Amino acid sequence: MTLRRQVGGRLISRARRAWTWWWNRRERLADWLFALVPMPFVLLFQALVAVGGEMGFVGGLLVDPETGRPLWDYPEIFIGMALYALPGAAVLALMFVRRSRPQLLLAASGLLLLLTGNFLPAGIALYSYAGHFTNRRLLACWFGLHMAALVAAYSNIHVVTVVFFWGMFLVVPTVLGLWVGTRRQLVERLQERAARLEREQHLMAEQAISSERTRIAREMHDVVAHRVSLMVLHAGGLEVSAQEEESVQTAGVIRTTGREALSELRGILGVLRDEETDLAPTAPQPVLADLDRLLEEWSGAGMDLHRHESGDRNVPVPEASQRTAYRVVQEGLTNVAKHAVGATVTVNLHHGTDRLEIEVANTPAPAPATFAPPPRSGYGLAGLRERVALIGGSLSAAPCPDGGWRMRAIVPTDRTDTEEGDPHGDPRAAGR
Numbered sequence: 001m002t003l004r005r006q007v008g009g010r011l012i013s014r015a016r017r018a019w020t021w022w023w024n025r026r027e028r029l030a031d032w033l034f035a036l037v038p039m040p041f042v043l044l045f046q047a048l049v050a051v052g053g054e055m056g057f058v059g060g061l062l063v064d065p066e067t068g069r070p071l072w073d074y075p076e077i078f079i080g081m082a083l084y085a086l087p088g089a090a091v092l093a094l095m096f097v098r099r100s101r102p103q104l105l106l107a108a109s110g111l112l113l114l115l116t117g118n119f120l121p122a123g124i125a126l127y128s129y130a131g132h133f134t135n136r137r138l139l140a141c142w143f144g145l146h147m148a149a150l151v152a153a154y155s156n157i158h159v160v161t162v163v164f165f166w167g168m169f170l171v172v173p174t175v176l177g178l179w180v181g182t183r184r185q186l187v188e189r190l191q192e193r194a195a196r197l198e199r200e201q202h203l204m205a206e207q208a209i210s211s212e213r214t215r216i217a218r219e220m221h222d223v224v225a226h227r228v229s230l231m232v233l234h235a236g237g238l239e240v241s242a243q244e245e246e247s248v249q250t251a252g253v254i255r256t257t258g259r260e261a262l263s264e265l266r267g268i269l270g271v272l273r274d275e276e277t278d279l280a281p282t283a284p285q286p287v288l289a290d291l292d293r294l295l296e297e298w299s300g301a302g303m304d305l306h307r308h309e310s311g312d313r314n315v316p317v318p319e320a321s322q323r324t325a326y327r328v329v330q331e332g333l334t335n336v337a338k339h340a341v342g343a344t345v346t347v348n349l350h351h352g353t354d355r356l357e358i359e360v361a362n363t364p365a366p367a368p369a370t371f372a373p374p375p376r377s378g379y380g381l382a383g384l385r386e387r388v389a390l391i392g393g394s395l396s397a398a399p400c401p402d403g404g405w406r407m408r409a410i411v412p413t414d415r416t417d418t419e420e421g422d423p424h425g426d427p428r429a430a431g432r
Contacts, residue, residue: 034124119170239251285323328395332347343363393411
């Protein structure tokens with residue numbers, strides 16, 4: 001069953017490739033078709049014209065009507081046939097420019113019709129022009145010239161025969177070409193309409209996304225900013241009215257943190273808004289130099305925090321990598337505050353030659369939390385992992401054997417190395 005599926009899949013794949021090859025070259029193949037298929041008939045017509053005035057048909061063979069000698073006894077007749085065949089071959093060669101220079105084919109076919117009475121190239125030329133071009137006035141002019149050439153070439157035969165030739169080899173190809181050209185124009189217009197509708201649908205989707213971004217910005221401003229502002233005001237009041245020094249310090253930390261959260265929130269709202277008058281946030285993003293302030297804030301909030309840094313600190317680190325490293329430490333400390341209150345936290349940074357390794361590890365929580373934990377979104381690690389992956393790094397987070405938790409990130413500093421290094425390269429990089 002598997003072999004049959006493989007064979008069937010290969011056949012379908014080859015059929016698709018063949019169809020694509022033919023579809024991309026269909027116009028050129030049609031040129032070859034119009035040049036080669038009529039060739040025997042055109043050359044035979046030219047040959048008959050060459051011998052028609054001096055020879056006659058007797059018993060199915062071309063013979064001399066006076067002497068009865070067969071055609072092959074007159075070698076000069078073959079030379080004349082070859083000379084008469086050259087104009088027909090030249091007109092057929094112009095089939096390859098029937099879409100780029102149709103006037104050449106129309107003029108040559110009309111001249112051939114006038115001089116030799118060969119009407120086959122004329123029908124093909126009128127069909128090609130009617131099928132590929134939309135200038136109906138010029139088509140009518142060429143049709144009239146070919147009709148005049150046909151009447152002049154067959155002026156000595158019966159009128160019914162001339163009308164038959166005119167209808168069969170001029171009218172029918174022209175009408176068929178008009179039908180093919182009209183159908184091609186209709187298909188192109190339908191395709192253009194479908195493409196335009198698709199573009200309009202994309203524009204409507206972008207407008208809907210923009211409107212939704214604006215709505216989210218308004219909701220964040222109305223809900224989150226209001227709550228955080230209220231928290232900052234209460235913290236400021238507590239800082240002023242509190243009597244104990246520890247309470248004053250805690251209220252100051254809460255007030256400062258809330259004001260920074262409001263500042264970052266305004267930056268996010270500036271990104272979400274789509275008004276032309278709004279400007280992108282210009283506040284500097286945190287880098288490695290801001291880690292000291294971040295760690296001091298958490299230490300001031302009561303977290304038992306230890307920092308270890310190793311490696312060559314003189315190795316330059318791109319700003320994007322510094323911002324990512326800062327966000328890794330920030331997210332790790334936030335998770336500890338949510339899930340392991342009172343635990344001891346260790347922040348390890350190792351400066352490698354082409355990477356920066358960050359680890360945030362904590363011991364188990366000494367006791368269950370006695371207060372309600374902050375609300376959880378469930379997307380912190382997922383978003384952080386995507387952020388690290390965008391610059392070519394990797395992020396891992398897993399529980400430790402002693403019940404604690406460890407989060408480790410590898411951030412490249414040369415923007416080329418994305419693989420995680422040897423976990424034993426740094427004594428502090430592989431856990432405790």
